[in-house]
Amino acid sequence: DAKTTQPPSMDCAEGRAANLPCNHSTISGNEYVYWYRQIHSQGPQYIIHGLKNNETNEMASLIITEDRKSSTLILPHATLRDTAVYYCIVRVAWGNFGNEKLTFGTGTRLTIIP
Amino acid sequence: SAVISQKPSRDICQRGTSLTIQCQVDSQVTMMFWYRQQPGQSLTLIATANQGSEATYESGFVIDKFPISRPNLTFSTLTVSNMSPEDSSIYLCSVVGFYGYTFGSGTRLTVV
Numbered sequence: 001d002a003k004t005t006q007p008p009s010m011d012c013a014e015g016r017a018a019n020l021p022c023n024h025s026t027i028s029g030n031e032y033v034y035w036y037r038q039i040h041s042q043g044p045q046y047i048i049h050g051l052k053n054n055e056t057n058e059m060a061s062l063i064i065t066e067d068r069k070s071s072t073l074i075l076p077h078a079t080l081r082d083t084a085v086y087y088c089i090v091r092v093a094w095g096n097f098g099n100e101k102l103t104f105g106t107g108t109r110l111t112i113i114p
Numbered sequence: 115s116a117v118i119s120q121k122p123s124r125d126i127c128q129r130g131t132s133l134t135i136q137c138q139v140d141s142q143v144t145m146m147f148w149y150r151q152q153p154g155q156s157l158t159l160i161a162t163a164n165q166g167s168e169a170t171y172e173s174g175f176v177i178d179k180f181p182i183s184r185p186n187l188t189f190s191t192l193t194v195s196n197m198s199p200e201d202s203s204i205y206l207c208s209v210v211g212f213y214g215y216t217f218g219s220g221t222r223l224t225v226v
Contacts, residue, residue: 044157044206044217099145104156
């Protein structure tokens with residue numbers, strides 16, 4: 001399974017953009033990058049995913065490098081409610097019957113500072 | 115995205131006993147996943163449960179310890195058998211849909 005590497009923790013000032021890096025150097029050509037976050041031991045919450053193009057939704061932007069070996073999640077205007085553990089995950093898929101799974105790494109604990 | 119209901123939300127159990135956790139989804143899904151999250155740790159995939167077939171377990175997890183049922187496309191159970199304090203964790207179920215994976219709120223298990 002493709003592994004991801006993230007910094008264990010980061011701080012960001014409230015109102016500023018939070019940029020969370022992720023390394024996934026062993027990713028295969030058809031494997032998607034997913035980002036989830038987990039607030040206070042709740043179930044993980046979906047943020048965004050992408051294959052090779054940059055993606056943007058109402059929560060965040062995802063920038064994937066051209067070689068796909070790394071990506072950055074951007075929260076454009078961080079608020080205190082964005083304090084959470086953020087997981088960068090490579091979705092593994094195989095076979096002809098839609099077999100797939102998410103394997104979580106250790107994540108980045110993001111703290112938004114007032 | 116799918117809505118997942120997990121029961122119980124938390125429980126305190128005696129060592130040596132078993133607990134069955136239920137996961138109900140509001141729509142039909144092919145694949146359901148069970149994860150464990152030990153205190154202060156990330157999520158670890160236990161097994162994948164497809165309706166009509168045996169669950170597929172990840173390395174380090176066995177059916178005798180974590181039997182799984184998947185009787186239909188909206189429901190699954192995970193049993194934690196012969197519990198020890200090391201089984202104290204949050205157990206989460208997850209399903210995959212068009213917009214990605216949705217997770218239940220988890221079952222917080224404490225074994226005493």
